Amino acid sequence: MFEKRLTLTPSMNRIAVYTLSLVFGLFQALRCFPMALIRGQVPTYAQTGREDFIQHIIGQIYFLRQDWHWPLLVDQRLNVSPGTNIALTDSIPLETLLLKIVHPFFPDMLQGITLYLALCWTLQPVCAVFALRSLGEKRLLPALAAAIFAACFPTFLFRIGHAALCGQWILLLAIGLYFRGTRPGAGPGPVWLLALLNTLTLLIHPYLMVMTGAVLGAVPLTLLLRDRSWKTFVPAAMATAASGLGIVIIGSALGYWGGMSGGGYGFYSMNLASPFWPAHSSLFPSVPIQLAEATGGQYEGYQYLGAGVLLVLGMALLNRKGIALLIQLTKQHVGLFLACLALTAIAVSNRVYFLHIPVLLTHFTMPGAEQMRSSGRMFWPVAYVMMIGGIYILCRVWPKVWPLVLLAGITLQWQDTLGMRQGVQWVENTILTPPAPEDSESLALMKPFDKIEIHPRLECDSADSRYIMRFLYAAALQNASVNTMYTARLMPEAACHMSAEQPHPLDRQTLVILTGTSQRIHALSWSRLQHAQCGVMDKATFCVAADVPFPAGLSPALQAPVLPIGQEIVTAGPQFRNEEILESGWSAPEDWGVWSETPDPSLYLHLPAEVHRANLVLRMHSTPGTPQHVRVLLNGTQIAEWDVQPDEADYKADFPLTPETQSASLQLQISNPVRIGQDPRLLGIALLSLKVIGLD
Incomplete structure (x- = not known):
């Protein structure tokens, strides 16, 4: 009934x-869902564990603040040149386009x-x-x-x-x-x-x-x-x-x-x-x-x-x-x-x-x-x-x-x-919690700058992507241009180019943020080549132009440790203690050693003051069945060349040190890196260990 x-x-x-x-x-x-978030309010900082949510919001914030343009979905200040398609940040393009139409009437609505x-x-x-x-x-x-x-x-x-x-x-x-x-x-x-x-x-x-x-x-x-x-x-x-x-x-x-x-x-x-x-x-x-x-x-x-x-x-x-x-x-x-x-x-x-x-x-x-x-x-x-x-x-x-x-x-x-x-x-109800002191400090540090550069770019190394999201989100909140973005897919035009990772002249509106295991070496490079001022906060190093007031809250950048002379340094993951040696272009160390993953990886060596000339010995092999011709350059000048074979062997190069820095950045130019099977990396040489011998 x-x-x-x-x-x-x-x-x-x-x-x-x-x-x-x-x-x-x-x-x-x-x-x-809190009504404040439904109305379009944005979180004050990027919370750990909510990286995907923050990724979607970043795409919408940039898109809603820029003028209509073509290509329609590209955020032009997000990963500047070529920009980032908000479809790749999973920012729900259909909704975002509708929000952009009504955004002039609701300018405070920065996310949907x-x-x-x-x-x-x-x-x-x-x-x-x-x-x-x-x-x-x-x-x-x-x-x-x-x-x-x-x-x-x-x-x-x-x-x-x-x-x-x-x-x-x-x-x-x-x-x-x-x-x-x-x-x-x-x-x-x-x-x-x-x-x-x-x-x-x-x-x-x-x-x-x-x-x-x-x-x-x-x-x-x-x-x-x-x-x-x-x-x-x-x-x-x-x-x-x-x-x-x-x-x-x-x-x-x-x-x-x-x-x-x-x-x-x-x-x-x-x-x-x-x-x-x-x-x-x-x-x-x-x-x-x-x-x-x-x-x-x-x-x-x-x-x-x-x-x-x-x-x-x-x-x-x-x-x-x-x-x-x-x-x-x-x-x-x-x-x-x-x-x-x-x-x-x-x-x-x-x-x-x-x-x-x-x-x-x-x-x-x-x-x-x-x-x-x-x-x-x-x-x-x-x-x-x-x-x-x-x-x-x-x-x-x-x-x-x-x-x-x-x-x-x-x-x-x-x-x-x-x-x-x-x-x-x-x-959802904890998203609007106030930021912790360390988050407030990094937000305040970034606020005066209109251009944010993060190195290495996520397209080159995404190991620290969760940590880097806080900087990307802070850049979005202040509508500052940024040179990288965490995306669901990598477009060819945004691929990693190691030349773009090198230090370059800085203007007063640019803040460089260095992350990862090699940030100390990169900070030295920025300081040495561009006279940048660098300091440390939390797990990152921040660099600004020489004529910019040094940002408050930064501690002096740490120097790279001095490498031991005559001692073999094994690059196998559990035994590797000198990550700063792998300056750029290397994959993560594995149980046996480390692969190069670009055609031009580089090594950074910081040696004792009494060493003026050194002999470098690298134990390496090439990709299976593919010998590699490798040129070794110091400051653009060739100092050695090798034909690296698939079988493990030692390869040597002599080089001088500059008295001012007692350091050397060696670039290895690899002739024919290849992809093996489904491995997305561009593999060239495998580095198993290295040894530096002082000559005088």
């Missing part, structure tokens, strides 16, 4: 379910990332209701279950750190449009709406676009394989092709294509156990997360469905009627079934594990797979289809008990994700 009363009028039922889901979503959004997150939290349950009703289940309680399951979906909550990927309501909307577009007798309207949605999703995040593209492609497949009707297939295929063409054109015009991903396919994958393994569960807090993490990167494939959804799926498939209905639905939606299979195959990648058990390990890589390096995410639409399908089947095979099962499922899902929801709320 209760259900009948609630479904007397279809229009009243529709209004009720959408209103309740909207109110629930809005309540969740306002509970999680939190507004977008609030929108995602609001629309997630609404679109889940839309997807379930589109499949054919229109009763109130199932709709509310879908809304709560979607809002408490662990995969959705887990993505809070990566704002653009929280737009999973788009996937639910796409699934709903698929069901409407494949109904018998349906017109072309839903599939064309889905095609438009797919094209626009590129401007939110390419990963989401690939997922909605799979759902879009499922429409013509279903119409062809199920109905054998060219009359319905052709319009759907045309909509799919039009969307693909639109993506190519928009992506080309806005500079989406050509970025290098850095690899990772097969590493950032989904574990087969992940949908059922209760990682981050409040109901099972003692379950070890590591058991469903076989590669070290399968956190990107986190796919736990939640206890409530698993209960519904288990009950739905517990009897033969449920299995039979599942088979029937698979036949009715064969295109969606094939799309889900394809997305699952991409998600598990070519290195398939169940827990830590290898199921299939191959070297096969599908075309374009490296651009989907975090392939484990591709399971998201499959998970939502499972959730929607599970509710639909349950309500038909258990006519008497399904309300109790759904109520139990809602309770379980709510409790299971309690910790994750509280974590989201806590993180």
Whole structure:
């Protein structure tokens, strides 16, 4: 009787379910996100652990403050010449463009990332209701279950750190449009709406676009394989092709294509156990997360469905009627079934594990797979289809008990994700906390300068990216130009060029920030070659022009330690104690030694005052099968040349020292660096050890 009363009028039922889901979503959004952030206020400093969130905001701050220009999405003061495309900072270009239109009326709104997150939290349950009703289940309680399951979906909550990927309501909307577009007798309207949605999703995040593209492609497949009707297939295929063409054109015009991903396919994958393994569960807090993490990167494939959804799926498939209905639905939606299979195959990648058990390990890589390096995410639409399908089947095979099962499922899902929801709320409400004293000091130090240079650029060495984000964010707040940026993809025009890392004349508006293990040597170079003033604060060295007042709060820059004479220095990671020797162009030390990763790496040697001429002995080998001709230069003058072979050997060079500095910076020019396999580095010579012998 209760259900009948609630479904007397279809229009009243529709209004009720959408209103309740909207109110629930809005309540969740306002509970999680501070209103000040929703209105566009920015954090006062970059908090550790929130680097992706800060990355998105940086892109929007720069973009909103500059005039309209072409290329449309490029931040011209961010990584100046060539600039940075905000698509590469995951700054949600579609939203940012809309914000820029209204920005003259709301000049204090400097970021819309939190507004977008609030929108995602609001629309997630609404679109889940839309997807379930589109499949054919229109009763109130199932709709509310879908809304709560979607809002408490662990995969959705887990993505809070990566704002653009929280737009999973788009996937639910796409699934709903698929069901409407494949109904018998349906017109072309839903599939064309889905095609438009797919094209626009590129401007939110390419990963989401690939997922909605799979759902879009499922429409013509279903119409062809199920109905054998060219009359319905052709319009759907045309909509799919039009969307693909639109993506190519928009992506080309806005500079989406050509970025290098850095690899990772097969590493950032989904574990087969992940949908059922209760990682981050409040109901099972003692379950070890590591058991469903076989590669070290399968956190990107986190796919736990939640206890409530698993209960519904288990009950739905517990009897033969449920299995039979599942088979029937698979036949009715064969295109969606094939799309889900394809997305699952991409998600598990070519290195398939169940827990830590290898199921299939191959070297096969599908075309374009490296651009989907975090392939484990591709399971998201499959998970939502499972959730929607599970509710639909349950309500038909258990006519008497399904309300109790759904109520139990809602309770379980709510409790299971309690910790994750509280974590989201806590993180968002701590963003506006005042900066610590060290953060305030660095912000004050940077404020007088209009140009910020960070060396090494992140494009050359991203090991300190988390630390460097605080400087990038401070530069964004004061709208200062900066020479580097942390991006999701590296464009060729922004690639590392070691010549740009060398000291150059400084003007009064420029602040140089040196980070990393070799910052002391670089500070010496700036001081020696450009007469810059350098000092230390926290873990960085700051340099300014000679005619600029020395910034307050800086301690004198440390001198490089003197190298021992006649003692072999091993470059193997655990034993290496003289990182400043590797001045530039070297990779991180490994267990055996270190590779050069540019054609012109350099070594810095600081020797005792009594040494005026020295003999350098380098134990090296070249890349396998590729001898390397190496020229050795001191201050631009060649002092030696070697033919370095693949077999380990010693190579020697004599050089003088200048009495003023007792130091030498030796540049090695390597003839033919190569890439080996999937290694993105440009490898030339391997340095195992070195020894300096004083000659007089």
